Amino acid sequence: MKSFLFFLILFLNSSFPVLSQSNLLESVKKNPNEANTICSKFREFNSKGISANDDKAIEYVSKRNNLTPVNAEIFSIYVIGLHCPDII
Template identity: 80%
Template sequence: MKFFLFFLFLFPFSSYPVFSQSNLLESVKKNPGEAKNICNKFRELNSKGVSASENEAIDYVSKRNKLTPVNAEIFSIYVIGLHCPDII
């Protein structure tokens, strides 16, 4: 019984990241102009030898979109996948 109650307590919290990731993907799909601006910033960083997965790029996305670093990284992956696959 304790296990069942523990599971019920954790279940709503464990599903939250899934909804969060879905919302991030939708925001990328609905704002292609914003995504292209981020792509341009990634290209600028790439020209300086900075990868889109490095802290400098993730911090930029995090601050620009008011996201946690983890969500900023997920957001960046979506942006790159949908709008700028040439980014490294």
């Protein structure tokens, strides 16, 4: 019984990042104005030679949306893919 509970807890903990990523994608889909604002900032970064994957850009998204750096990077990828594929 203990090993079953251990595996159940292990499985549940591993599913939260997937749910979190799904919520990030939904937030990008539901807030196109926010995504467009972030695209504009990414274009500004690009004009200065800063990539959207650069630490400075990820930090901007992280602070703006109160996300961890990893989630900010995932969020950025979703924003770029859905709203501004011209960003590098």
